[in-house]
Each structure stands twice: as structure tokens, then as C-alpha cells.
Amino acid sequence: MSEITRASSTKIQLPSLPQNVLPxxxxxxxxxxxxxxxxxxxEDIEYAWIALPRELRDIPDINSHGELLARMCVAVSVGLFDSAINYAWNASILKLREKVKNFGLPIVAQILQKDFEEKHLLDKQDSELLELSLKLNLVTEEGYLLLDQCRATRNNFSAAHPSIGQLNDREFIVFLNRCVTYALAKSSSLRGVDIGAFITAVKGSRFAEEQCSLWLGRLNETHDAQRELLFGTIHGIYCDPNTLEPARLNIIDLYNHYKEKFTSNIRSNLINQHSDYLAKGDTQRHKISVQFFEKVALINLLNDYEKHSIISKAINQLWNAHEGWNNFHNEPPFAERLLELSEQGSxxxxIQEEFVEKVxxxxxxxxSGFSWKAEPIYEQMIREFSPKEIQHMIEIPQKKSSLVANRFTSNSTCRRKFQNALKLIDISxxxxxxxxxxxxLVG
Known part of the structure; x- marks a missing residue:
């Protein structure tokens, strides 16, 4: 009766209860x-025995817990639910310890900022182990709460301590289901990132492609909480005035490869860290941080005042190139820069009116002509004008003090080009x- 056999990867078969067991x-x-x-x-024994296979089949590595789970099943067969939940709980605790070890004890020590070896793991009480598992994201908040309820049930209703009452079959199965769902069934593949080695690599020489891929892979394998810590850390390194350019380029590479996967917490932490520089009066780091947001195409995270300043500067640089000597050759890089910024959100x-008029x-x-190389860039920006920006464009010829309006009025070539620009817009x-x-105006 104590033997558990695995019929397939999704089915557990338990022997039928012998007819003489209950009598x-x-x-x-x-x-x-x-x-x-x-x-x-x-009746409780029979229903619990029938429900057992459904719970056991969700344990992917059931053989590693075979002894405890076999004892649990034997306890169920003779009505010792208080012993059964103790075996299930012990299996869950062993599994959580295994997950912490797989995560990496040296990495846990870095996160906790204190020594953490196997003896420290074994010394942790069940409640402390649950809290650590939550901190490492090895269990979800929901899992933590439900497993903590299981811990209280085990302490008050199991054979491990004097019991204050008995569990029926439904209560036992719910207990087992939670242990399986949040501890035993999820064989976590998360691995912690060695923070010291990561920072040393970032601050070192320029990443080779393989090295960058390696660290991105390790970032993928860890959990959200550590990713939040690491991306916040390297943003701080980037903003340090003493950081060398290769390190900054490494950081930009990591951000550009990973930013599409950013959680709301990572984005929020970035904004908070950026704002803190300004609040503390650290204008040098704040200025570098603004450049960082430009480089990684995340200026949409900044407030309107800072976005206005960035866009306005790019507009002025383009217009100065346009008005300067050899403008047809000098405009393209400034036009490309403005396009990049304009595509990072509304x-x-x-600033929209100035943006439209200068583009x-x-x-x-x-x-006298226009920049042929920059023309496709301007056309792309015009096609992407918002309805409000389209309105600003259509209103340009009516402006009395506008240089662009004067060109439209006084020069037939400029007027034809303006009409061509209008045709780039979808009439809808x-x-x-x-x-x-x-x-x-289109004619």
C-alpha cells in the first residue's frame, strides 16, 4: 500500500485500498x-484516497520525494491525516531549500548582504524560509500567503505538535494541493546573478558580442527583484561622472537588448533614481542621466519639462545646421537624431508647433534647394505627425511672422514642396x- 508507481508523465496510479483495511x-x-x-x-479515508493521484501527478520529480510521499499515502490509508500533512509539509520544506540552493547560496549572501552558507539555510525556521523564498521570487506573494497558512495548519493540526483538532478529507486535500502547487510542482530554474562579477564585467573592457549575450542570458534566468536591483545599479554606474566610456557603452547594450521586457517596477525605479539626482542637487549626475534616457530611447519616461528640453535642443541643432554653411550635407545626422527622439512617444x-514648423x-x-539625404527622414517624420501636429502644419501658411510661411508665399519651389508634404499625410x-x-492647399 505504501508503493507509489508512475504510470506516465501525467498519471499516478495508487493501489486500491484492500477490503480489509477499513474494517x-x-x-x-x-x-x-x-x-x-x-x-x-x-468515508473521509476513501475520498482522500481517491483524490490523492490528482494531486500527486502534478509533482514533476516525485521520485525525489518518494519516501515522504509514500509515508503520507500510508498515513492517509489508515486515517492519520495529522501525520499525512506533516510528511507533505516536510517534503515542501526540503523542496524550497533545494530551490534556494539552486539559486546560488553566494548570490543569496550578496542579496542579503551577509554570510549565507548551507548551515544558515538549514538553521532557518519554516517561516523564515518562506520569507526568503518570497524575497528571491521562488514563490509568488499568493504562494507565500497560502503556504504560510499551511505552516499554521501543520503547527496546530499535525502530529508534529499537540493537535488542537482533526482535519477531514477536504481539508487535507486542500492542504496537499497548496503544498504541491506552490512548492513541489514548480521546479524553479531561476539562477541568481553574481552581482560582483556582473559589475566587474560591466566596468571592464568593451563587451564582445558573446559576452553581452552571456550576461543577458543570466539576467533572463534570474528573477524580477534581482533584475530591478541590477538595472538600477548599472544606471547609477552610468551616471557616475568617473565612469569610463566602455562601461557606459556596455550598459547601453544591456538596456537596449532588455528594455522591451522591463517591468513597471524597473521603469519606476529608473524614474525615481533619476528624480533623486535632481532632488539632491546632483546636477552632474542628473545631466548624465538625461543623456542615458536619450541613448536608450526611454525619454517617454521623463516628465514633459525634461522631454521639452531634450526635443527643443534637438530642433535647434537641426535648424542651426539647416541655416548654416553647407547645410545640405550637415543636416542628415541632426535630422536622424530628431527622428529618433520623436519616435519615443508623443x-x-x-513643443509640437515648433517641431512641425522646423521639420x-x-x-x-x-x-536654393534642400538636403536630398535628409529628405526621406523628414518625410518619415511628416507621415508620423499626430492630428494636432497636422493641424499646426496646415496653419503654417497663415502665420504672419513665420519664416516657413514666408518661404511658402514667396517661393514657388518651396510652395510645391509644401504641397508634396501635405500629400504624405493620410487625409483621414x-x-x-x-x-x-x-x-x-493640396489643390
């Missing part, structure tokens, strides 16, 4: 002169307020 329990209690109800009832409302102005040229995006003017 034997009755005879046993009668012989000892004790009430039959000190053990689970025949622009602040108070359109560069596109239509100065009457044109606001109704300027739709008539749009049709007139």
Missing part, C-alpha cells in the same frame, strides 16, 4: 478501547477644423 481500523480501535472517531472516518504639447521648413528648403488623420484648408 481492520475499526477492530483496532475497538481492541484498544478508544473511540473510532480519533481517526478519520471510513511630444509635449508645448517642414527643412523639408521644403530655403529656395486631418482634423475637421482644418480639412477645408488642407484640400485648398
Amino acid at each position: 481492520a481500523i475499526n477492530e483496532f480501535t475497538k481492541a484498544l478501547g478508544i473511540p473510532r472517531n480519533v481517526l478519520a472516518s471510513d 511630444l509635449p504639447l508645448n 517642414v521648413g527643412c523639408y521644403i528648403g530655403n529656395g 488623420s486631418v482634423p475637421n477644423a482644418v480639412l477645408i484648408n488642407y484640400k485648398k
Whole structure:
């Protein structure tokens, strides 16, 4: 009756209860002169035995817990649910310890910022082990709460301590289900990242492609809480004025490869760390942090004031190149930079009008020509204008003090280019307020 056999990867087969087991329990209690109800009832035993395979089949490495689970099944068969939950709980604790060891005891020590060897793991009380498992993300918050309830049940209703009552078959199965679901069934593949080695590598020489892939793989294998810590740490390293350029480039590589997977917590921590520099008056780090957000294309995380400052600077640099000597050759890199920034989310409302006028102005040229290499870049920005930006564009010819309006009015080449720019826009995006003017201008 104690043998557990694995019929397949998804099915557990237990032998049927012998017909003489339940009558034997009755005879046993009668012989000892004790009430039959000190053990689970025949009905509770039968229903618990029927439900056992459904729970056991979800344990992927059941053989590693075979001894404890076999004892659990034997205890169930004779109505000792108090012993059964103790065996199930012990198997769960052993599994959680195994997960912590697999995560890496040296890494746990780094996270806890104190020595942590196997003896420290073994010395931890069950409640402390659950808290550590939660901190390492080896169990979810839900799992932690439900396993902690199991811990209380085990302490008050199991054979490990004087019991304050008995469990029936439903309560036992719920207990076992939680142990299986949140401890035994999930064989975690998480591995901690050696923080010291990671920082040393980041601060070292420029990453080779294989080295970058290696660290990205290790970041993938760890948990959200450590990723939040590591990405916050390297943002701080980037913003350190003493950090060398190879380290900054390594950090940009890691962020650019991983930013699409960022959790809301990672993004929030970045914003908070960036804001703290300003709050503390550390203008040097704050300035470098702004550059960081530009480099990793995350300026949409910044507030409108900072986004306005970044976009305005890029607009002015483009316009200065456009107005300067040899502008047709100098414009493309500044146009590319502005395109990159404009594609990082919607622009602040108070910069949209200037953005539109300068992009359109560069596109239509100065009457003597325009930058052929930059033209596709301007066209892409124009195609991506929002409805409000389209409205600003259509209103340009009506402005009295606008240089771009003057070019439109006084130069037929600029006027044709302006009409070409309007044709790049999907008419369905044109606001109704300027739709008539749009049709007139397109001709």
C-alpha cells in the first residue's frame, strides 16, 4: 500500500485500498478501547484516497520525494491525516531549500548582504524560509500567503505538535494541493546573478558580442527583484561622472537588448533614481542621466519639462545646421537624431508647433534647394505627425511672422514642396477644423 508507481508523465496510479483495511481500523480501535472517531472516518479515508493521484501527478520529480510521499499515502490509508500533512509539509520544506540552493547560496549572501552558507539555510525556521523564498521570487506573494497558512495548519493540526483538532478529507486535500502547487510542482530554474562579477564585467573592457549575450542570458534566468536591483545599479554606474566610456557603452547594450521586457517596477525605479539626482542637487549626475534616457530611447519616461528640453535642443541643432554653411550635407545626422527622439512617444504639447514648423521648413528648403539625404527622414517624420501636429502644419501658411510661411508665399519651389508634404499625410488623420484648408492647399 505504501508503493507509489508512475504510470506516465501525467498519471499516478495508487493501489486500491484492500477490503480489509477499513474494517481492520475499526477492530483496532475497538481492541484498544478508544473511540473510532480519533481517526478519520471510513468515508473521509476513501475520498482522500481517491483524490490523492490528482494531486500527486502534478509533482514533476516525485521520485525525489518518494519516501515522504509514500509515508503520507500510508498515513492517509489508515486515517492519520495529522501525520499525512506533516510528511507533505516536510517534503515542501526540503523542496524550497533545494530551490534556494539552486539559486546560488553566494548570490543569496550578496542579496542579503551577509554570510549565507548551507548551515544558515538549514538553521532557518519554516517561516523564515518562506520569507526568503518570497524575497528571491521562488514563490509568488499568493504562494507565500497560502503556504504560510499551511505552516499554521501543520503547527496546530499535525502530529508534529499537540493537535488542537482533526482535519477531514477536504481539508487535507486542500492542504496537499497548496503544498504541491506552490512548492513541489514548480521546479524553479531561476539562477541568481553574481552581482560582483556582473559589475566587474560591466566596468571592464568593451563587451564582445558573446559576452553581452552571456550576461543577458543570466539576467533572463534570474528573477524580477534581482533584475530591478541590477538595472538600477548599472544606471547609477552610468551616471557616475568617473565612469569610463566602455562601461557606459556596455550598459547601453544591456538596456537596449532588455528594455522591451522591463517591468513597471524597473521603469519606476529608473524614474525615481533619476528624480533623486535632481532632488539632491546632483546636477552632474542628473545631466548624465538625461543623456542615458536619450541613448536608450526611454525619454517617454521623463516628465514633459525634461522631454521639452531634450526635443527643443534637438530642433535647434537641426535648424542651426539647416541655416548654416553647407547645410545640405550637415543636416542628415541632426535630422536622424530628431527622428529618433520623436519616435519615443508623443511630444509635449508645448513643443509640437515648433517641431512641425522646423521639420517642414527643412523639408521644403530655403529656395536654393534642400538636403536630398535628409529628405526621406523628414518625410518619415511628416507621415508620423499626430492630428494636432497636422493641424499646426496646415496653419503654417497663415502665420504672419513665420519664416516657413514666408518661404511658402514667396517661393514657388518651396510652395510645391509644401504641397508634396501635405500629400504624405493620410487625409483621414486631418482634423475637421482644418480639412477645408488642407484640400485648398493640396489643390
